[in-house]
Amino acid sequence: MISTLRVVWGSRRLRAAALSMMCIGAIAASIAPYQGLIAIKLFGFSDPQFAAIMIVGAAMSVAASIYVGIITDQWASRYTTALVSGAISSSAFVLVYLTRSPAMYVIAACLLIPVGFSLMGQIFAIARVAVNERAPHERDAVMSIIRAGFALPFIVVLPLWSLVIVEDADLIQLYLGMSAASVLSLLVLLSLMPKDGTEGGIEEKSGLSFRASMSELFHPRVTVRLFLIAALVAANTTYMQTMGLIFDGAHPNGTARTGRLAALIAGLEIPFMMLLPLVTQRVSKSTALLGAAVIYAVFLLTFPMLAGTDYVWLLAVPAAMGAAALLTLPIAYFQDLLAHRPGASSSLQSVNQVTSQLIAGATFWVGTAIASYGVVMMMAAGLALLAGVVLRLADSHDPTLSQ
Template identity: 40%
Template sequence: MRSLELFRPFLADPALRLAALLMMLYGAFNASVMPYVSTLAVNAFGLGDAGYALVLVAASVVAVASAVGLGILADQRASRRLVAMLAVSAMLLGMVCVVVTGAASAFVVAHALALPLSTVLFGHIFAYARLAASAHPPGARDAILATLRALFALPFIVVLPLWSLAFSHGAGLMAIYPVAATLAALMLVLTIAHWPRDGATRWADPRSGLSFRHALRELAVPRVLGRVALLGTVNGAITLYLVLIGLVMAEAQGRGPADVALYVGLVAGLEVPFMLATPLVARHFARNTLILVGTVTYMVHLVAMPLLAATPFLWLLALPAAAGGALAMTLPIAYLQDLLGNRPGAGASLMAVQKLAGDIFAASAFALGTWIAGYALAAMLGAGLAIAGITLLWLLDRGPVGAAANI
């Protein structure tokens, strides 16, 4: 499939076009905020390494509780528009709180409560796109989801160099908040204006008919929950990268926020072609084998990043980061959706459960590593957990249980 063909469904289908626009704006939002949160927490707001680790854990609990609850609600009532509006409103509220007060308490509220609530949006955009993709040929679904994930990374190429330029000309890190608030406002306008009202879609979106307790029991099946937790080790290593990059650069002589923006932008820019190539590679290899290969490749970058941060060799790490990250971030989306194939909202909830597990792994590795020796050990612990987790998942899915699960 040529690159232009990958984008054709998004150009022709208004529903997928909305998903693409929201995903790119969400990517721009994350590109503006996520690389700098740890530096702001530790250095600007004075929370310290231990305080920021607690914010990460609190954020994870809020994110998974809201995502599971809202995911079940979305499937029960097929009310996906309401969920999207709530998530984007939380994004906007969190950013406005920090802009208005500039206080450490507002930072904690935004990053431990408001933004974690908004993370439900990421999974629900994919759930919405998966439903819209049902109107397209069956073989196109994985390509549509992989392309949508690439569109999340695409804004990093533009946004981060712009932030690098702004920081090099004297802008402060707090400037990210009014910009992020503007992006959230744009997303809210798009969601209100163009997200189809419940029951007004071209595709079937039946209500699940499950009670809340029954839906929770479905999510808690050991076959499902165990695999989500193992995938969470990979998500944790990716989260740890975003936590460490600003702190590692701040410690390295001659580095600063502009270098953070350039490095994260370079990694994201290289991820895009690798993500677009993922459907082609996935035709020839098993999905979980590619996730394993991608994870191991990504961990080379994570472990080496603190060791090479002060050297020119740091920039070479962008290649394994992008190649490994493209596989480790894209393919688990379809994997999780297939675990509960007839529940798009619950499938989106599994992404939040994976993020919870990942954030707990990341916070644990960060707290333990920095307590014992520093950022390099934290990276090694995160990488070790990820490789162990994904290897166990690969071994599980090779057996009859994995085959029976159709994954």
């Protein structure tokens, strides 16, 4: 791990990518556990309306990520694209905070934030280009470091928000924090990121037309695996969307507990992320993902029963073990799947995230319509287990992915 950290810090491109990813992690730490509370308790939307907002925003993110990934491969213009994406996301958070309007919240959630968050996929593409010539296990180790940078802010940011947020009205302060983190990410890219074609960022343009690139992305070999991995990741997405609501109904101090448990899990995820390259040297990525699905399903099934007790803190260990793999391995998996298309493969990671939001939104909608938030988590656990088994079976017949 120390040698990998030296590699990251010794490259201006990787260093900028890691620092920018930490800023993006701070944004995610600020909004992810509180999504349901913001939409339902702060802005007054109903459960079905919240689910609809999540689905529309996810669909817009899919379109934006695919378009940006293809264009950056065609033009090899990752630096400029990252700056534009960062500027859009910054404006979204600032506008919601200044207007405090439900209408602006919907515009930001359904349009501006999905477009701006294509930045995350491009950060992974930038990092992949910088390590393309290294051995596979070294590439995996670097990507694990970059992904761990995303998780690191959860340790600090979530406990701070648990102290700041004591009433529904205070939830708007989340957007002030996200505005600051987004602007800082933009400044990091402006000041530290070398321009395209310099210092480890030299790459050839894809040479593919937009139509040919789309055909490559929508080949059944790719789309089936994308959906299966999204179903796996949806387990974590469902948890993040629902945990605050379950805690709020199960404990008098539920809002504060939301931030504290999420921070504890995120802190424990980091060492598990660092160990993942050792795991993938011995088993295939799909085997590791199946194991993670089993562990995380146990966590999801147990959490609603223990949310009102102090035993809930014990669940942080299995939650972190499962989430570390579910959130990190898809990055390297997609980059192996489309090894010569760093932009397109990294856009698959963004599409994976938002497709998981689509699946999680649909799960939330159905689960709350027929029963309770606890049933939502039960459905997510079952879906993750099924997806993990099918992915492992599919990869066992693909020689490039079975090892």
